[in-house]
Amino acid sequence: MSDLVRFSVSLEADLLEEFEKYCHERSIATRSEAIRQLIHGALTEDAWSRGAEHAVATLTIVYDHHRPGMMEQLTEVQHGRTDMVVSTMHVHLDHHNCLEIIVLRGKAIDLSDLASRLRGIKGVRCGDLVVAHAPAPDAG
Ligand code: NI
Numbered sequence: 001m002s003d004l005v006r007f008s009v010s011l012e013a014d015l016l017e018e019f020e021k022y023c024h025e026r027s028i029a030t031r032s033e034a035i036r037q038l039i040h041g042a043l044t045e046d047a048w049s050r051g052a053e054h055a056v057a058t059l060t061i062v063y064d065h066h067r068p069g070m071m072e073q074l075t076e077v078q079h080g081r082t083d084m085v086v087s088t089m090h091v092h093l094d095h096h097n098c099l100e101i102i103v104l105r106g107k108a109i110d111l112s113d114l115a116s117r118l119r120g121i122k123g124v125r126c127g128d129l130v131v132a133h134a135p136a137p138d139a140g
Pocket of ligand 1: 065090091092093097098099
């Protein structure tokens with residue numbers, strides 16, 4: 001971690017009040033921590049949209065496993081990209097529905113494409129891709 005730097009921020013009183021509420025509702029210990037998280041989120045989103053070389057993400061999908069052919073398709077697409085699919089967790093939600101969390105790693109643009117392909121399989125009901133900041137491999 002690099003050195004901590006202090007800086008001051010000027011903002012309207014009502015905006016600060018809303019921000020305090022935001023921190024309280026999320027049980028965020030300090031304003032600094034909240035601002036750190038928000039900046040981090042904004043930078044991650046920015047890097048993602050600019051096509052980060054090293055990104056990690058989770059894709060959460062829900063589907064009905066009884067739908068003919070869809071399990072095969074889901075497996076086939078993932079086996080086709082073992083360079084990006086790090087791990088998969090499968091949860092049997094009920095008689096019909098399965099939830100799968102797929103951990104992905106690679107170029108942002110490729111992860112986005114793969115997520116679109118998986119989401120596009122008939123029977124997949126929703127697919128939320130969540131991107132996390134990833135350091136470059138072996139960056140220390
Ligand atoms: Ni299942």
